[in-house]
Amino acid sequence: MKQFFKSLYFTKRFFIAIFLLAILFVVSYFFGNLFWVIKLLFFILILLVVADCLLLYLNKTGIQASRLLPEKLSNGDENPIEIKLVNRFQFTVALKIIDELPIQWQIRDFKIETVVKPSEEKKFTYTVRPTERGEYHFGNLNVFSSSILGLVSRRQQFSAEAMVPNYPSFLQLKKYDFIAFSNRLKFFGLKKIRRIGNTMEFEQIKEYVAGDDIRNINWKATAKKSELMVNQFQDEKSQPIYSVIDKGRVMKMPFNNLSLLDYAINATLVISNIALKKQDKAGMFTFSRKIEDRVVAQRRSSQMNLILESLYNVKTDFSESDFSRLYVDIKRHVKQRSLLLLYTNFETMDALHRQLPYFQAINKTHLLVVIFFENTELKEFTDRKASNTREIFEKTIAEKFRYEKKLIVNELHKYGIQTILTAPEALTVNTINKYLEIKARGLL
Template sequence: MKLFRSLFVATRLWFALIALILLFVAAYAFPFLLPLVQVAFVVFILLIGVDGWLLFRPTARPGIFARREVPDRLSNGDENPITIYLENQYPFPAHLEVIDEIPFQFQRRDVLFRAHLKPRETRAIRYELRPTRRGEYNFGAVNVFTLSPLGLLKRRYQFEQGKLVAVYPSYLQMRQYELLAATNRLNEVGVKRIRRIGHSMEFEQVRPYATGDDVRTINWKATSRRSDSQGTALMINAYQDERSQPVYCLIDKGRVMQSPFDGLTLLDYAINASLVLSNIALMKQDRAGILTFSNHIGQLLPADRRTGHMLRILELLYRQKTRFLETDYESLYASVRANIRQRSLLLLFTNFETISAMHRQLPYLRRLAKDHLLLVIFFENTELSALLNQPATDTEQIYLKTIGEKFTFEKKQIVKELGQYGIQTILTAPQNLTANTVNKYLELKARGMI
């Protein structure tokens, strides 16, 4: 039974069988063809037997070896590399059809690869998968259908019978920002170079002057000593940044964060941005914390910067679940007041579609801004932006553009009105969320507001 389960018929066999049937029909009209057709039929049966022996002959090692290489965890919203290694252990060239059983969450039926391997040849097939939901993904088997040079039968080999992989928030994006921050190349991903307006008065060291340094910090005595020994070179006094400031990401898991963009919900964009921002804050010697909320308070991770704290943040964000119910800002204010006693930077990831929706929550936002530095981050409606950029050709499109302009204007009004109460804001497209959030954090830090 195991033999028959792995035996399949190739397309070439069906074509050959159809040709024989047509020849038998022709022999009925032209009897002199019958002996030739009978010989061809016998040869056809013998070739099937030879092909079956080539593919299924007993050997110590299987004719084909395959192995799938998957990361221990996948990064949500990113292209994750998957590699399938193949080796032909047959003594003849083999044509392979590889079908990888990827998790059902991807809803893809096109993961089919073809390869032609010489005897003892190895090959690696690489492709990418982009998950759009956090959670556990179950990979099935790697199915390899093998054809001999005759190409009449197929033998199926199955490898990697099931593997469970967790999809975490975008740790690949976090590593990218971490690497660029360490090499001062954050501008490559849209992060601006922020000129520091002031500095703390905690002296750190005397170092050579660099472009952009405050000329008021030039140390003339050190400069003169350096000029006497090594030529003219300006020296400045360097001061330490203020450190260990609490930075909290407040993530709204309510109904307004369910809207999709490029496969991901706004909530997942906020979770990915929170992961990157927390890592940057820890690199800047600040303390990072997380608070999630919807119709009730979810989880609170106090701001900290001890070893292993980034891993705790990653695990907390990975396990976030929600039913996208109506958000309760009163519970949010009560939780912040009870658990966050020190003045902190609060980055509130939420969404307001209309100015009336913002007005309902404004009293709680003003109370939060009274005790903390509050930064409200909400999203542009990218579909409306695309609609406004298209010319109107009929009355219906004029009506739709008018409504779109009204909603877009209200978004800008929300930014203006929150600013009147001293509340910092970011209105951003989902794809620019991470860069804009990091930019704003660095700007607030450069201005000495945290």
């Protein structure tokens, strides 16, 4: 009996009927002849409520429902969640579905309303967009059934509690795969150049021409042919590509509900996948006060899983990042010349100048690409028309900050350091295109 009362809910239609009867009873005080008619209507309402309860509760099964969740969620992407329903009543029912969503989304008005015919099976798909990595706990699935009378509804609660981890955006891997293997380089006005390399992987012996390295002269072949012959070697195809993520406080700034750190993590996952498919070695590490989450650049089948698991729990630590420690660690542990994609952020020239000596030192032995972010909210603010003196002043200050970002790019270029200044939402595609440009131009 307790279970019955816990699952029984009166609908809006029932309360409207009660409200109208209450008004009629008040009216009957002035018109006595109406009292018995209104009393009869009240008993009819009671009978209809009892009949409605019998319709909904005589069938013990009622509605069958289940929720299908993915094994893991993709951060910053639309993830589909599917709900499956089967009507076991012998009549058409109106349903209201309330799913208990994780607290991270703070959604308290989620519901799906539908009508299901007898023995009909229906599927509903809705999407969710997580913006914080970590564990997302789903609660129970609640289904409220109402018959054609619609005076009461029966709640059936299906135990569907589940925890789904939210990983960096793995859905972007397939989305951006095509860029690495399509002709995107034409947008840079570049063509693929086959470079003659200097590794020890022998390719062929050929006649010497001006410009060939004299250290590669093959003296035995020269003696046989009576002309200079040189060894030609294949270019090194497997090069280390490291994603270096600054997780200091500058990366906590949010755009479109995702922090700059999350954008950098999503881009790291995608560029690592593309680097591996382009036969390069992919690796990554994070830094702030010290170097953490290190994955050594390798080209193996398990590399993407290692990178994904390392990125899963990366969080900002709200401290000032130590670039001197970064330089020392790179010098100590990254022995082979590598492409270093450094995700960080600078707002002023002063902030850049404090770190510039370390960038120059790193760039001497590696190819450094400094990636930092354009403030899209400042752009929107400066694009608006100013209507008074205060807004003109604020717009001038905003334009100054935007201009300083361009000065930072020019300053880095002056010292031969590659840069990407990008809007957060365009980070992934701009990073991919810079990587493809570097590969095509043979800069690494």
